[in-house]
Amino acid sequence: MVRKLVAAALLAGAMTVSGGAAAKEKKAFVVVNEDVGVPVFAYDLTDRPYTVVGEVKAGVRKGSVFSKEASQEKIYRELWERAEKMGADAVVNAKYGDSHVSAFSWGKTNATGTAVKFTGAAPAAAAGQ
Numbered sequence: 001m002v003r004k005l006v007a008a009a010l011l012a013g014a015m016t017v018s019g020g021a022a023a024k025e026k027k028a029f030v031v032v033n034e035d036v037g038v039p040v041f042a043y044d045l046t047d048r049p050y051t052v053v054g055e056v057k058a059g060v061r062k063g064s065v066f067s068k069e070a071s072q073e074k075i076y077r078e079l080w081e082r083a084e085k086m087g088a089d090a091v092v093n094a095k096y097g098d099s100h101v102s103a104f105s106w107g108k109t110n111a112t113g114t115a116v117k118f119t120g121a122a123p124a125a126a127a128g129q
Contacts, residue, residue: 030089030118033076039090040076040083040113050116056083056091061108070109072096079113088115 029039058078060070075096083091096111 036073036076038077038080040080040094041090041092042094044092045090045116048118049120050089050092050118053083053086053088053115053117056086056088056113056115058082058111059108060111061106069098069107075109075111079111083113083115086115087117089118090116092116 031039031045033039033041056079058075058081060075060078076091076094079091079094091113094111094113096109098109
């Protein structure tokens with residue numbers, strides 16, 4: 001009985017480790033903001049045509065009063081997570097402000113952006129790289 005439990009625990013642990021490795025695979029994006037690793041930009045992309053999918057909003061909370069403010073990377077990743085669910089290729093005109101205390105957190109930073117889907121081919125300079 002004990003051997004079966006140990007074998008089951010080892011099997012469950014092996015499945016968790018292999019599942020975690022698959023989740024850490026790098027995704028290939030159409031375009032990437034090299035500073036944060038996701039396709040979220042504080043400016044408009046004018047090098048290719050796109051259609052607007054919709055407005056995307058995110059809020060990043062601090063864990064406690066002693067936690068650091070949310071980084072730009074964390075905020076942009078939250079925006080991208082929501083835009084990706086909408087079927088977007090990128091987020092443009094991303095904006096966020098200072099954190100503020102709310103009834104449910106010690107500090108929250110709100111962010112907005114425009115989720116877009118590219119309609120044209122990549123520019124020749126980017127395609128050759």
